[in-house]
Amino acid sequence: MNQSRVTKVLRQMAENNLPQMLVSDPAAIYYLTGKWVHPGERMLALYLTQSGAHKLFLNQLFSVPEELGVEKVWFSDTDDSIGILSRHIEKDSPLGIDKNWPSHFLLRLMAQKGDNAFVNGSAILDRIRSCKDKEERDLMRQSSRLNDLAIERLIKLVPRQLPEKKLAQLLPGIYEELGADGCAFEPIVAYGPNAADPHHGPDNTGLREGDCVILDIGCKKDSYCSDMTRTVFYKYATAHAQKVYDVVLEANKRAIGAVKPGARFCDIDAAARNHIEAAGYGKGFLHRTGHSIGLEVHDFGDVSSVNTDRVQPGMIFSIEPCVVVPGELGIRVEDLVLVTEDGCEVLNRCDKELTIVE
Numbered sequence: 001m002n003q004s005r006v007t008k009v010l011r012q013m014a015e016n017n018l019p020q021m022l023v024s025d026p027a028a029i030y031y032l033t034g035k036w037v038h039p040g041e042r043m044l045a046l047y048l049t050q051s052g053a054h055k056l057f058l059n060q061l062f063s064v065p066e067e068l069g070v071e072k073v074w075f076s077d078t079d080d081s082i083g084i085l086s087r088h089i090e091k092d093s094p095l096g097i098d099k100n101w102p103s104h105f106l107l108r109l110m111a112q113k114g115d116n117a118f119v120n121g122s123a124i125l126d127r128i129r130s131c132k133d134k135e136e137r138d139l140m141r142q143s144s145r146l147n148d149l150a151i152e153r154l155i156k157l158v159p160r161q162l163p164e165k166k167l168a169q170l171l172p173g174i175y176e177e178l179g180a181d182g183c184a185f186e187p188i189v190a191y192g193p194n195a196a197d198p199h200h201g202p203d204n205t206g207l208r209e210g211d212c213v214i215l216d217i218g219c220k221k222d223s224y225c226s227d228m229t230r231t232v233f234y235k236y237a238t239a240h241a242q243k244v245y246d247v248v249l250e251a252n253k254r255a256i257g258a259v260k261p262g263a264r265f266c267d268i269d270a271a272a273r274n275h276i277e278a279a280g281y282g283k284g285f286l287h288r289t290g291h292s293i294g295l296e297v298h299d300f301g302d303v304s305s306v307n308t309d310r311v312q313p314g315m316i317f318s319i320e321p322c323v324v325v326p327g328e329l330g331i332r333v334e335d336l337v338l339v340t341e342d343g344c345e346v347l348n349r350c351d352k353e354l355t356i357v358e
């Protein structure tokens with residue numbers, strides 16, 4: 001167990017009058033124990049209690065180190081896992097539940113422990129995880145460094161004129177050569193009009209001169225995710241494409257310029273969105289400006305017009321304004337930023353000025 005993280009969680013639980021909590025999200029359990037368990041459909045839960053008698057409930061099929069620093073309660077596939085869990089939960093006392101715990105577990109537990117007040121306990125861990133500690137900041141830097149190197153290699157391969165799918169298929173090999181632990185998500189490779197779909201799945205589309213090329217890629221390194229987008233052009237960029245590119249790049253820079261402790265996420269979103277709207281492309285900015293990232297590509301918290309939370313040092317999130325023009329093109333420029341004491345550190349150093357590859 002990572003004692004300093006567990007202590008932070010217990011302190012926040014106390015402030016929220018929560019004596020006990022079940023953590024079931026594998027990423028949150030990794031965050032607290034340093035061990036990944038991917039239980040599939042089987043039950044997995046870390047029980048945290050102010051009494052200090054924490055317990056990890058897990059199926060015998062999964063192995064964890066002997067010295068995990070927490071008592072283990074094992075069960076088999078034929079045991080009543082919820083019945084075993086419920087015997088360890090304090091009666092008449094509120095219980096925090098993970099927001100993503102499958103309802104078939106929760107409903108059975110509620111039926112057995114009707115006297116407990118069940119509350120969403122995720123906000124506590126989500127907020128603690130949103131501010132990365134020193135170790136995590138270094139891991140996030142390393143992951144983004146590898147992603148910088150990977151996208152530079154991928155951009156060099158664009159002139160081969162491979163279909164989108166074939167170019168995307170080269171990425172896992174690049175990550176492996178660089179020492180990353182694979183893709184953090186399905187890479188997006190989109191040419192020309194396909195780039196107007198923000199989540200375009202790479203297909204057999206071929207590359208034509210004048211196409212924009214969106215590359216939205218991320219790797220994992222030591223469990224931490226990177227995520228970056230660059231849009232380059234093959235052979236030439238039309239005057240309109242250049243204009244749109246300038247608008248998106250400036251929106252990216254303005255949003256990054258707005259990142260500092262105390263700023264609200266919605267203000268950062270506005271810094272990008274207002275610029276794009278003023279340029280007349282507001283309808284083409286289809287999504288929020290960014291999302292938090294860490295152990296998961298989309299961690300809790302986003303850079304959107306409705307998030308009035310204030311930014312704090314240690315938070316890491318993406319800045320990824322876009323403009324799509326259906327039938328013609330899509331432009332997105334995405335960097336990860338780490339909030340510092342007086343501004344932010346941009347984790348991606350790969351060039352983002354308009355690039356034409358030949």
Ligand SMILES: [Mn+2]
Pocket residue numbers: 227228291318320334
């Ligand atoms: Mn992203």
